[in-house]
Amino acid sequence: MSSKRTLFEKIWNAHLVAQPGGRSPIIYIDLHLVHEVTSPQAFEGLRVSGRRLRQPARTVATVDHNIPTEPRGTPITDLIAAKQIAALQANSKEFGVRLFDMDSPDQGIVHVIGPELGLTQPGMTIVCGDSHTSTHGAFGALAFGIGTSEVEHVLATQCLAQQTPKTMKIDVRGRLAEGVTAKDLALGIIGQIGTDGATGHVIEYAGEAVRALSMEGRMTLCNMSIEAGARAGMVAPDETTFAYVKAKRFAPRGGEWEKAVEYWSGLPTDKGAGFDKVVEMDAAQLSPFVTWGTNPGMVAPVTGRVPDVGGLKESERHSTELALQYMDLEPGKRIEDIGIDRVFIGSCTNSRIEDLRAAARVARGHRVSAKVRAMVVPGSQAVKRAAEQEGLHQIFLDAGFEWRESGCSMCLGMNPDILQPGERCASTSNRNFEGRQGRGGRTHLVSPMMAAAAAIAGHFTDIRNWKFQ
Amino acid sequence: MKPFRTHRGRVVPLDRVNVDTDQIIPKQFLKRIERTGFGQFLFYDWRFSAEGKKNAGFVLDEPRYSGASILVAGKNFGCGSSREHAVWALADFGFHAVISSSFADIFANNSTKNGFLAVLLSEDEAAEVMRRAREMKDYQLTIDLEQCEVRDDQGLRAKFPMDDFVRHCLLNGLDDIGLTLQHEAEIAAYEALHPMPPSLQPAKA
Numbered sequence: 001m002s003s004k005r006t007l008f009e010k011i012w013n014a015h016l017v018a019q020p021g022g023r024s025p026i027i028y029i030d031l032h033l034v035h036e037v038t039s040p041q042a043f044e045g046l047r048v049s050g051r052r053l054r055q056p057a058r059t060v061a062t063v064d065h066n067i068p069t070e071p072r073g074t075p076i077t078d079l080i081a082a083k084q085i086a087a088l089q090a091n092s093k094e095f096g097v098r099l100f101d102m103d104s105p106d107q108g109i110v111h112v113i114g115p116e117l118g119l120t121q122p123g124m125t126i127v128c129g130d131s132h133t134s135t136h137g138a139f140g141a142l143a144f145g146i147g148t149s150e151v152e153h154v155l156a157t158q159c160l161a162q163q164t165p166k167t168m169k170i171d172v173r174g175r176l177a178e179g180v181t182a183k184d185l186a187l188g189i190i191g192q193i194g195t196d197g198a199t200g201h202v203i204e205y206a207g208e209a210v211r212a213l214s215m216e217g218r219m220t221l222c223n224m225s226i227e228a229g230a231r232a233g234m235v236a237p238d239e240t241t242f243a244y245v246k247a248k249r250f251a252p253r254g255g256e257w258e259k260a261v262e263y264w265s266g267l268p269t270d271k272g273a274g275f276d277k278v279v280e281m282d283a284a285q286l287s288p289f290v291t292w293g294t295n296p297g298m299v300a301p302v303t304g305r306v307p308d309v310g311g312l313k314e315s316e317r318h319s320t321e322l323a324l325q326y327m328d329l330e331p332g333k334r335i336e337d338i339g340i341d342r343v344f345i346g347s348c349t350n351s352r353i354e355d356l357r358a359a360a361r362v363a364r365g366h367r368v369s370a371k372v373r374a375m376v377v378p379g380s381q382a383v384k385r386a387a388e389q390e391g392l393h394q395i396f397l398d399a400g401f402e403w404r405e406s407g408c409s410m411c412l413g414m415n416p417d418i419l420q421p422g423e424r425c426a427s428t429s430n431r432n433f434e435g436r437q438g439r440g441g442r443t444h445l446v447s448p449m450m451a452a453a454a455a456i457a458g459h460f461t462d463i464r465n466w467k468f469q
Numbered sequence: 470m471k472p473f474r475t476h477r478g479r480v481v482p483l484d485r486v487n488v489d490t491d492q493i494i495p496k497q498f499l500k501r502i503e504r505t506g507f508g509q510f511l512f513y514d515w516r517f518s519a520e521g522k523k524n525a526g527f528v529l530d531e532p533r534y535s536g537a538s539i540l541v542a543g544k545n546f547g548c549g550s551s552r553e554h555a556v557w558a559l560a561d562f563g564f565h566a567v568i569s570s571s572f573a574d575i576f577a578n579n580s581t582k583n584g585f586l587a588v589l590l591s592e593d594e595a596a597e598v599m600r601r602a603r604e605m606k607d608y609q610l611t612i613d614l615e616q617c618e619v620r621d622d623q624g625l626r627a628k629f630p631m632d633d634f635v636r637h638c639l640l641n642g643l644d645d646i647g648l649t650l651q652h653e654a655e656i657a658a659y660e661a662l663h664p665m666p667p668s669l670q671p672a673k674a
Contacts, residue, residue, distance in 0.1 A: 018655040023634040026649055028659050038552065040502035051646070054656075057669045066500060080500040087502050118668070131551040131575060145575055147553035148504075149582030149645070157649045159656055163632060165574075195487055196545040196571055229548060231574050250668045295487050295548075315543065319486050412550075414496045421519060433491040433549060435514045 004273035007236050008167050008202045011142045011267065015125050017159055024161040030124040032154050033110045034061040034097065036088040037414065038129030042152035043091040054158040056096040060119060061088060063102055064109045066414040069377050069404035072103060081415065095155075108380020108406045111135040111348035115219065116382050118248025122237035122264040127154055132348045132430065133232075134225040138218035139245070140237035140267050142202070145226065165231045166276040168201040169269075172209040174283040179464040181358070182217035183350060183428070183447035185209065186224035187289040191299040193279060198230035201277060204269060205235050209283035215244040216354040223349045224430055227296040236268035290335050290460050291432045291445040293323035298432070302450065302462045306333045326434055327442050328422075336460050338444070342425040343374035343455040344437070345401075345448055347411035350428035351379030353386050355448040359428075360392040362452035365469030368400035369458030375402040375417070377409040401455065413438045426454040471584045472642035476565045477611040478538030482602040483528060486543030490576065493547070493555040507554055508561030539610055541568040541598045547576025547587070556583050566612050568619070570595040581635050584642060588612060588619060594627040601625070614640060 005013070015027040039061070046052070053059060066081040068074060076082040085102070092099035100106040106113060111132055114120040120136045126143035127133060129151040136143035146160070154160055170189060176182075190197070203225050205218075213221065218235045225233025235241075242261055245251050252260040287301040298320070300307065306324065308331045309317050324331065329338070345351070345359050356378065368374045376396050378384035384406055387393055393403045410417040411429035419425055419441025428451050432443040446454065449463045498510040516527045528534060540559070546569040547555060556579045559567065566586035580587040590598065601621065602608045612619050614636060620626045631639075638645065649656075 017659045018652045020652070022637070023648075024632065026652055026655075028656070028663070037499050041504045041553075044502070044504075049646075055660075055665070057665055078500070084500050084502055129551060129553075131549065145551040147551055147556075147575060147579035147582065149553060149579065153646050153649065156646050157656065158660075159649055159652075161634075161645065161649060195548055196573070199545070199571060199574060226549075229545065229573060250666075252666060252668060256667065295489070315486060318484070319543075322485070412491075412496050414499065431489075431491070431549060433489045435495055436491050439495070439514055439519055 004270040006167055006269040006273045006275065007140060007204055007234055007267055008142060011123055011125065012164070014123070024163045026159050026161050027125060029127050029154050029158055029160060030058060031114070031119055031126045032059045033114055033126065033128035033133070034059060034151070035065055035110050035128070035130065036063045036084045037065040038148050039091065039151055040084060040087045041148050042155055043095065045152040046095070046155060051156045053095045053097065053155050058158060059097045059155065061092050061097050062100040062107055062110050062113060063088060065408045065412065067102060067407045068415050069407050069409050069417055072405055078416070105381050108382065109348045109351065109408055111223065112352060112379035112383065115139065115215070116248070116380060118245055118251035121245055121251065121260070122241055123267050127160065131226045132223050134230065135219050135223040135348055137222040137225065137232050137234035138215060139241055140234055140264065142232055142234065144232040166201045168198055168203045168230070168277040168279065169275040170203055170205050170279045170281065172205065172207040172281045172283050174209060175212060176209050176283045176286060179288055179449065180286050181447040181449065182213050182220040184286055184289045185283070186221050187291065187296065187299045187445060188286045189281065190224065190228045190297045191289065192281065193228055195227060195295050195297040196229040198225065198228040201230055203228070203230045203233040204275070205233060210235055211238070214354060215240060216352045219352070220349055224296070227430060237264045288447060288450050288463050290450065292327065292329060292335065293320065294326055294432055294434050296430065296432060296445060298323060300335055302335050302460055304335055306331055306335070308332060336462065339424070339459045340372060340426050340444070340454055341423045342419060343372060343451050344377070344410040344425055344427040344429060345375070345451050346377030346379065346409050347429035348379065348408070349430045350448050351377060351383065353383050355428065356383065356387050356392050359448040359452040360395040361468060362449050362463065362466060363399040363401065363456065364395050366399055366456040368455045372455050372458055374400065374455040375404055375410070377404045378406050380406045399456070410437050412436060426451045426460065470582070470642040470644060473565070473584050473586060473614055473639045475611060475613045475615065476538065477609060478565060479534065479536055480539045480541055480598065480602040480608050480610050481528060481534040481537035482599045483540055483542040484599060487545045487548055488542050489549035490547055490552050490555040491549055494552065494558040499552060499554055504557055505561060507558035508563065511558040511562045533606070536563070538563055538565045539568065539612065540564055541595060541602055544569060544571045544592070546572050548573040551575045553579045556580050556585050560585050568595055568598055581639060582645060584639060586612060586614065586639070588629045590619070590627050590629055597625065
């Protein structure tokens with residue numbers, strides 16, 4: 001092996017516990033995030049086999065996926081959801097796990113609260129029974145989603161046996177133009193390499209455009225890595241990272257902080273280190289994107305059109321036709337002519353304070369179209385408080401948006417926030433799969449600014465021409 | 470975990486690419502706290518109307534494919550959400566394996582933890598299995614994990630890759646956690662070198 005190493009290789013090697021002959025390497029997991037939906041069967045497995053948690057203090061739980069976003073204290077009418085929440089409460093108590101519960105001031109989407117509490121730090125290995133765990137890679141951590149059997153495995157052993165993934169560098173030269181956000185960068189990448197373009201790989205995002213992103217922008221970018229099939233996505237830690245982590249509640253302090261920064265500063269990929277795959281992109285070529293189909297790779301610039309199926313390969317034509325049929329769209333239709341019924345601003349992709357600021361800047365002084373129902377769901381209670389201190393909630397409410405409590409909400413519609421059949425939604429979330437936001441619902445993925453503009457216009461509109469008030 | 474050695478069964482073709490786990494098991498069924506009982510909800514939104522009535526024409530419900538235990542599908546099968554419920558639903562429905570020319574990583578991982586096989590064939594081989602399943606009456610395949618091979622009675626033979634250790638675990642139905650705990654000394658040594666950060670120590674209430 002070359003002495004030049006990538007960010008991924010440095011973290012991977014630092015976490016190798018054992019490399020048994022003929023078996024996948026066993027790596028140590030620094031932080032295990034847990035939520036109500038993918039954990040009950042794992043805790044049950046522990047009980048059945050009489051096992052305990054190896055490192056309860058490295059395990060942090062919250063409720064986010066199925067909780068209502070009505071004002072806290074409203075009774076949960078979905079009894080099965082209530083049972084799942086109660087199971088996490090009971091399991092956290094029984095196994096000694098720190099839980100940020102419904103009524104906690106720190107509750108929020110698991111991938112929002114990890115970073116904002118300073119639990120997420122550079123150089124860590126982080127897992128969660130949720131595919132969007134890739135979000136935490138923004139800090140230069142190795143973070144990936146796992147299934148429930150692996151959740152149980154980490155609870156019991158604090159380790160995972162994992163085949164060594166391949167590495168992929170996505171180098172984004174130049175700068176993103178005004179109105180083109182980290183979300184558009186993510187959609188542009190997936191549109192180019194496809195929803196399986198990074199399968200088996202850990203992506204490192206690099207280049208001037210990535211360096212220029214804020215921590216929240218990097219989180220949005222890394223969050224969507226899984227939509228390209230990647231095992232994880234990461235950005236090398238730098239001053240932007242350190243400034244974000246510093247003084248957060250669970251961040252190192254005093255002398256520990258200095259030591260940590262020194263260690264983190266050595267993590268970025270060495271010059272000349274090799275990747276299994278390299279993709280180059282030009283940021284200046286990107287525009288605000290809107291998905292038109294039923295996976296995040298089916299994407300077009302807002303100035304573009306729904307594609308023609310004529311020139312496609314047989315297998316792609318079939319899936320494109322099915323997608324257009326589901327989405328009720330004609331080939332060749334202008335994206336800006338697509339009218340919408342609903343808007344969702346939220347999710348682990350785009351529900352942080354900068355996302356809400358961007359959306360509020362668009363909404364200020366405007367009114368949501370009379371035919372549109374629009375909701376804003378902050379990613380966490382902390383985001384909600386910050387937004388309210390800045391008066392963002394008032395801008396949204398004055399414009400006719402609903403202002404709700406934190407959770408995953410309509411990103412996956414496990415709670416009462418769902419689309420009705422046939423409804424069309426501009427959504428800042430991460431998946432436009434069939435029925436994702438509600439059976440028969442039609443999802444178009446966009447950035448927070450594009451979503452807010454669509455809410456007001458009643459159809460998609462190019463944010464670069466927006467009249468800010 | 471139940472060992473997987475050789476399985477022979479009827480093949481049903483699902484001619485779609487990028488079948489995501491939201492389709493395999495829609496979110497409204499993820500609220501159960503058990504591992505069992507998900508089979509009835511497999512591909513729910515494709516198989517049933519909003520009112521819960523069977524949709525006509527979904528391939529799984531065609532009489533000629535009844536009792537099928539092997540699914541063949543287009544590339545990038547199991548993409549999207551990490552929900553292991555997708556594998557639980559397939560297995561609970563009666564499937565033993567899925568054949569495709571590519572699988573999403575987390576789905577493939579989840580499969581191995583449940584004695585369920587994600588069989589990776591080349592694009593041409595997967596397409597040929599798909600064609601035979603569509604065109605031949607009662608098309609059956611044998612999946613032989615000892616030989617890492619699929620074969621039919623019409624002369625098709627195709628090798629598939631499988632990590633040696635994963636194969637060993639599947640063949641013997643071994644529990645992953647128990648195997649890792651055999652490395653207790655190494656884990657303890659790692660932990661001694663990498664103590665818990667003070668900030669993560671349990672809060673004194």
